[in-house]
Amino acid sequence: MVDRRYLTYFDWGLLALTGMLAAIGLMTLYSAVMAGVPTPQEALFTKQLVWYGIGLVAMLVCLLFSYKLMERYAWLIYSGSIVLLLWVMFFGKYIGGSRRWIVLGPVSLQPSELAKIAVIIVLARYYAKYVSGRGFTFKSLQVPVIMTLVPFLLIVRQPDLGTAGLIGLIAASMTLFVKIEKRTLWFILGSGLAMALPMWFFFLKEYQRQRILTFINPDRDPLGAGYHIIQSKIAIGSGFLTGKGFLEGTQNALSFLPEQHTDFIFSVLAEEWGFMGAVILIFIFLIFIFWALNIAYSCRDPFGTILAVGITAMIAWQAVINMGMVMGLMPVVGVPLPFISYGGSSLLTTMICVGILLNISMRRFMIE
């Protein structure tokens, strides 16, 4: 039966933070799909509500089993996600030039989202087993590199460079967290540079260099990414200190913010709620991340700690990249803002992550 201590240790704080982010997310989404738009898209809002419901259920399901089962079944979860990625490569649905979706009746899922969690779990298992204060060496990093590279390449092929890059970042963050031995670290950085420089000067063609430069600096492409960024900057900037008010955003019409309900939703929030609103959101994210890192700390089991760090890294990177992108600080990549952006697969993943964090948190007594 359910141990009473689970309730005692249940992390109501994390749940409350999640609730706040969900509330802000739904509110902003409502504005993004309903206000000032020539054709309101209520359906998107309803869909997102349903996805939150599904996410909640998934989150609760995550609590039923000890997260330690994930350590035992890490390889199963990992292989399962690879199979799904292969499946989508051959039978996935083509949308907008890429194969990312598996369609199951009325819902479509992106296996690359699941792959993110799978990589975190399998890396956490490996690192927990071999972690030592001395840091990982070149030899002991071979396995994790391969484990990351397989889903990474499959997702690059879809192509979904945003998600693939994210997996790379998460894996790198986790690896740095468990420490890379100093000489190995220098070697990796050195050889990376030694390969990148001649690549840039000798192997890339002029147009490829141009494309990369444009990616880094969207202002070079005033008709494409640069136009989206300037519209996004106008939206954010025009919010001023206190914003234009709920449902009052004017940039928030389909033509001015590209994908304003998915990747550019932060601009909608910043326009309507101004500097105050935007800073509050950043602050809540910050508390959420600190909270999650504290869960990692209080867990006395290396697997739990590293797992929690990996999950936190995922949410933190997405938040930073997404907000940095819409503010014109970073290249335009398709990374959603967790809890806020419209999108079922991404939301489901985020809620599963919250479930795993809650799971780790409420079982912390089991070690002591």
Added chain:
Amino acid sequence: MSKYLKTVDSEWFRQRLTVVMLCVSMAALVLVVRLIFLQIVKGQEYRRMSLNNSIRLQSIDAPRGLIYDRHGNLLVDNRPSFDLYISLKDARPVEETLGRLAMHASLPQDELVERVAGVRGAAYYRPQLLKRDIGRDALAVVASRRYDMPGIDFQIQQLRNYINSGLAAHLLGYIGEINTKELQQDVYADSRPGDLVGKFGIEKSLESYLRGERGGRQVEVNANGQVVRVLQTVPARSGQNVYLTIDRRLQQRAEALLQDQAGAVVALDPNSGEVLALASSPAFDQNDFITGLSRDKWNALINNPLRPLNNKAIQGEYPPASTYKIINAMAGLQEGVITENDIIFCPGHYRFGNRSYRCWRRGGHGSVDLNKALAESCDVYFYQVGQRLGIDRLAWYAKAAGLGAKTGIELDHEGRGLVPTADWKQKRFGIAWQPGETLSVAIGQGFNLATPLQMAAFTAAVANGGVRYRPTLVKRVVSGEGDEILDNTPRVVGRLPVSAANLALVKKGLWEVVQGERGTARIARLKGTDISGKTGTAQVVGREKLEESEGGATVRKYMDHAWFVAYAPSEAPLIAIAVIVEHGEHGSSAAAPVARELVKTYLEGAPSDPVVAADAGDLGHG
């Protein structure tokens, strides 16, 4: 568990987590600082820009590449067209604005209203095309009353202009608005709805060279939608200029010669495969497609029984008729079933099985050797050669001559023609090949089909000593800045499978056709230049049916197609030609004079007298 804790303890993790928290805090700080910059430092400026949604994108269209003939004569260029645009957001109330516009510029209001009826979503904020090419007068009115009509703007666009209206219409083709199906293709990845792209002919097949690269501007507009400031500009790159292989004067001459007839002409340079002229008649005026074709004009084009939209030079598939005897003769010599001096007696018919196969000359040709057989186009001679070869050997030579396959010229919709074999018939109809059918095939009738381009390419190969070049229309492509993008060199696709000695025998016969005392195409003789050639008369219906109808007035649609293939000068050929005149009856009378005039135009460099109607007394037969 305890094993791990020996090496790493919670203190070690705590230290590392502290570093992580520091990093996260730094990132948050950067975001907040950026927000201060955007929302507080520059907030006023962005607020102003957002008030009338003032940043717009305007595209700058790239001028399409020009098309020249082989001597650098301009065939296709661009002229300015003044197009009316409307920004619906700025034009509110839209109905009223359109009403005023219709009144001032005397344009039909319904048409304008219809054009913007379904516009919503993102397009609502972008300028929408109202009407193309309104002309200078209407433009003057609109320009002077712009403040009366908010949201109305005009743009100057380059419009395609075919300088010699109707010239080489099938070859040059035309451009038109891109359709949904094309938009999904990779070739048009950079194109957007409303773009003009090549739809037919060279305009279509060289689209990627001609198109150029669109540019654009980020502009700030005022409340009336008028540009107050250009923020950033990406210049357009003009399309590349194409030099075709055709000779404008020869092309004009070819079209003039085909005037009022249905037919086609292909002239090639036999030493490179370059197309000197490629005409199909009747033609159409491409400029009609650019300025908009009225429904009546369109209906007239598609309902015309002479199929003006059809490029007969490459799409028209006709029985090659007696021109096929060149292949038959080549095969017979090469396979050793005949020699130069073998004599076959022609009594005017040939009995085979229980049927009698006629020669076109009812009285017969008497004793016929190879030279005479070609010169006088004796059917009986070639019935027997074909019979000795058998259908499959004949077909092999026909395929080796390039029949039954696309030549690979840079135009869409090329026909492949048909080289019948016993296998083919079995598969197609489920009926075994009848030996008698070989006889029909041997004189180019029966199931045989070839396009004028295929016959011209084959004739070119005969003329140059057996080298088969891929016919090409493109000489070179040059960028707007003058850099050479493509220099098209002749491409050899094969050789005729015939020895030099045997080919010389065939060529002697072809010389005899025009220059000999009893040749079927004496009408094609030209003073000063020897021409070699072969006539052909392709049956449209069986002879019985034709004779039936001859009782009354001869129905034109039952009349035979006239072929003539030729090259000149005979000794060192510079031009190879195939002519077909639909329902022209005899190759000699209808088609041969066309070839003669083209040779004259090309070699002598001066237009000659109009074609004289065939002299009835001098009739040969195909």
